[in-house]
Amino acid sequence: MIAKRIIKDVDAFAEELLRKWEEQQNRIPRQAKTDLERANRRYAELDKKISGLYEDFTAGLLPERQYKSLMFKYDQEQRDLEKRIAVLEEQTENVKTQNIQPDRFIELIRKYKDVEELTRPMVRELVEKVVVYPPEGHKPNRTQKVEIYFNFIGQYELAYTQEELEEIRMREEEENKKREAHAEEIRQKSYLHQKEKRERARAERLALNDGHPYPKKTCPICGKEFWPNLPYKIYCGEVCHKKANNEQTRLKRRKDPPPDQTCIICGRLFRPINQQQLLCSDACKHEHRKIKKREYYHRDQRLKKEAVAKEMEAAHVSAQTDP
Ligand SMILES: [Zn+2]
Ligand SMILES: [Zn+2]
Incomplete structure (x- = not known):
């Protein structure tokens, strides 16, 4: 993709490349050059000082002890400078001889200016290696660093x-x-x-199953054969199902009967059919119904009386307030 971009806009890329290359060319070596110049200047200065020192000594203007001490100091400094100059010279020299030739590279990519797609030989000629770093950040601001080392110009960084x-x-x-x-x-x-x-x-x-979804079964209640419409059906129909249920509750009650109950009308202890049963016999049920009926009647009478009293009171109030 990056290579495609380079090829698409060779001139812009060439310009950018040259600018970056010059920037790089100038950054480190420039410092090295100034350091080298300064070191050389100091070295020449020391040379002069040493010859002056010698002259003074031979003319008898400087005692031997002082001459020797100063001589040792200058000599030491010169020796340090020699080492430093060697290093700096190597640095500046290195840059000059490094295999960086942007002109040649640009010439090379100009050759591919009209090529639509990148081919293997082209890549081999242009690119030395590509280093792809893992993506950074999250979408949509994700970036991925890609370093391309081109032939003739070395590393060239391009962000997406x-x-x-x-x-x-x-x-x-x-x-x-x-x-x-x-x-x-x-x-x-x-x-x-x-x-x-x-x-x-x-x-x-x-x-x-003769066109039926599930195999034929025999009803355990009536003993009739039938075709179930669901796999878990046991009985032939509703009637047998209910019969079976009743049988089951009867069996359960016999095994685990509910406790004896006191009748709320006659107060006798009796054995109920279920725990909801509160009355011992039909006679008590009849009696209970009668009591309830009476209660309802009296309640109704009371409510009617109250309603009449309220009405009369309202009439009385309105008669007082109306002139
Ligand atoms: Zn049945
Ligand atoms: Zn009773």
């Missing part, structure tokens, strides 16, 4: 442009969509497969 990031994003989205579509297809296939299996099993069952 907004356009390229967009392209990456679109490609990822497309891949996601494809993956999802594939998963959906598999789901659909599996669903159809299961459905087919179920239908085949049902057809087999129908064939086995």
Whole structure:
């Protein structure tokens, strides 16, 4: 992608490249050059001082002890400077001899100016190596550092442009969509497969059971044979089902009877059918109904009286306030 961009706009790239190269060329070596100049100057100064010192000494202007001490100091400094100069010279020399030739590189990419697509030999000719770093940050501000080491010019850093990031994003989205579509297809296939299996099993069952979905059963209550419409059906119909239920409750009650109950009318202890039963006999039930009826009647009478009293009071109030 980056190489494509380079090829698309060779002139802009060449310009950018030259600028960056010069920047790099000037940064470190410039410091080395000034340091080297300064060191050389100091070295010459020391030379002069040493010869002056010697003259003074031979003229008898400087005692021997002082001459020797100063001489030792200057000599030491010169020796240090010699080492430093050697290092600095090597640094500046190195830059000059480094295999950086932007002109040659630009010439090379101009050769490919009209090429639409990058070919393997082209890449081999242009690029020494590419270092791709892991992506940083999160979408949509994700960036990925890519270092390209070109032939003739060394490392050249290019960050993805907004356009390229967009392209990456679109490609990822497309891949996601494809993956999802594939998963959906598999789901659909599996669903159809299961459905087919179920239908085949049902057809087999129908064939086995004379066109009925489940095998013939015998009702345990009436002893009649029947075709169940559901696999867990036990009885031939509602009547036998109810009979079976009643039988079950009867058995349960015999095994685990509810405790004796005191009748709320006559106060006698009796054995109830269920725990909700409060009355011992039909006579007590009748009596109970009568009492309730009486209670309702008296309540009704009371409510009627209260309503009449309220009405009269309201009439009285309105008569007082109206002139
Ligand atoms: Zn039955
Ligand atoms: Zn009773």
